[in-house]
Amino acid sequence: MEKRHFETIAIRTQMERTAQKEHSTPLYLTSSFTFDTAEEGAGLFSGEIEGNLYSRFSNPNTDEFVEKLRLLEQCEAGVATASGMAAVYISMVALLKTGDHIVASSAIFGNSRHIISSILPDMGVTHTYVDVDENDQWEEAVRHNTKMIFVETPSNPTLKTADLTFLGEMCKSRGLIFSVDNCFATPYLQQPSQYGADLIIHSATKYIDGQGRVLGGAILGKEAPVKKCYDFIRRMGASLSPFNAWVLSKSIETLALRMDRHCYNASKVASFLADHPEVEQVIYPHREDYAQYDLAKKQMSQGGGLVGCEIKGGAERGASFLNALNLHSLTANLGDARSIATHPASTTHSKMSLEEQLAVDITSGFIRFSVGLEHVDDIITDIDQALKKSKR
Numbered sequence: 001m002e003k004r005h006f007e008t009i010a011i012r013t014q015m016e017r018t019a020q021k022e023h024s025t026p027l028y029l030t031s032s033f034t035f036d037t038a039e040e041g042a043g044l045f046s047g048e049i050e051g052n053l054y055s056r057f058s059n060p061n062t063d064e065f066v067e068k069l070r071l072l073e074q075c076e077a078g079v080a081t082a083s084g085m086a087a088v089y090i091s092m093v094a095l096l097k098t099g100d101h102i103v104a105s106s107a108i109f110g111n112s113r114h115i116i117s118s119i120l121p122d123m124g125v126t127h128t129y130v131d132v133d134e135n136d137q138w139e140e141a142v143r144h145n146t147k148m149i150f151v152e153t154p155s156n157p158t159l160k161t162a163d164l165t166f167l168g169e170m171c172k173s174r175g176l177i178f179s180v181d182n183c184f185a186t187p188y189l190q191q192p193s194q195y196g197a198d199l200i201i202h203s204a205t206k207y208i209d210g211q212g213r214v215l216g217g218a219i220l221g222k223e224a225p226v227k228k229c230y231d232f233i234r235r236m237g238a239s240l241s242p243f244n245a246w247v248l249s250k251s252i253e254t255l256a257l258r259m260d261r262h263c264y265n266a267s268k269v270a271s272f273l274a275d276h277p278e279v280e281q282v283i284y285p286h287r288e289d290y291a292q293y294d295l296a297k298k299q300m301s302q303g304g305g306l307v308g309c310e311i312k313g314g315a316e317r318g319a320s321f322l323n324a325l326n327l328h329s330l331t332a333n334l335g336d337a338r339s340i341a342t343h344p345a346s347t348t349h350s351k352m353s354l355e356e357q358l359a360v361d362i363t364s365g366f367i368r369f370s371v372g373l374e375h376v377d378d379i380i381t382d383i384d385q386a387l388k389k390s391k392r
Helices: 005-014 038-046 058-074 084-093 112-125 133-140 164-174 222-238 242-252 255-274 293-299 316-326 354-359 376-390
Strands: 077-081 101-105 126-130 146-153 177-182 199-203 218-220 280-281 304-311 340-342 366-368
Touching: 005 058, 005 255, 058 077, 058 218, 058 242, 077 084, 077 222, 084 112, 084 177, 084 199, 084 218, 101 112, 112 126, 112 146, 126 133, 133 164, 146 164, 146 316, 164 304, 199 222, 218 222, 255 280, 255 304, 255 376, 304 316, 316 366, 316 376
Parallel strands: 101 126, 101 146, 146 177, 177 199
Antiparallel strands: 077 218, 199 218, 280 304, 304 366, 340 366
16 A cells, blocks of 8 residues: 555544445444354464454444554554553553553653552552653663663653653663653654654543543553553553544544644744743743753654643642633643643642642742633733733
């Protein structure tokens, strides 16, 4: 088949049509599948025959969703999960064992940090956190028993960028599993497999769905580690539902279109905030004042749909600002068609100590915007009036 572009793959990758010749993939809302003969059932369970036998193992809707993401991320294999956090958790516990050590960026989602700090130690897996943008720290943190490197890039919530080329080469030379959470960038803006990532994690709940409708996750990557993750999911049951898979597969068809608009709107919002007297700092990967601008430009085709900023007045001002917003939603999500504003210190990263928050630049006045698809002038107008109304 001729080489096709991202948008075409996202739209035209589809399961084989049934005898009904449907144009849009149908839903397969069934828990199990029948066998024509006893011998076929035995063959399916033994692996000698390929096919569907139970939706916890596989389902046409789930298979289509995974295949789309696999092709878009340019990976060998993939598996779907019930949520993004299930993908993060399984990508670790399926591959790490007692005595292993994981090195992770300190700037990651609060729940991911909880898994590494509180759950893995109960399994006998130790950890070290490093600054995502300090390559020397990554090298120094690797021990004789280090098994995995885990990083989000851009990071949650302060949008720091990991040097994927450096980390990919380091992991290859030392025989480490290189795992990248690509949720914020999506495969449209960044493909970690091109830098040597063994595993790529997605919370499909975010930009993949793009409309705040369903939960879902995915683990993509090299065949061997993904197979271990699949075997774990098959037995413990954190499978993606066929309905959610169908929704997510349809959502991927508009991913490129939506991300273009998210990025355009976000860049405009970042420029507005940078010029506002009530804002002390703006973080957006494709702004020239971004600390890792050259690296972000190299790794990401656009700057993404998230903007961070420090507003004057600390936590009290931050709360007043959020309460003054009219258009923006206050919700525990991102990547939605609707613009969202979040105060990470009191919500998504509230379980971290003040010292831990400040170590990853989460200050009391830090606001994270997930810039939506509304008209950008309306988004900016809402932010402007909230900044004025919350000023004391």
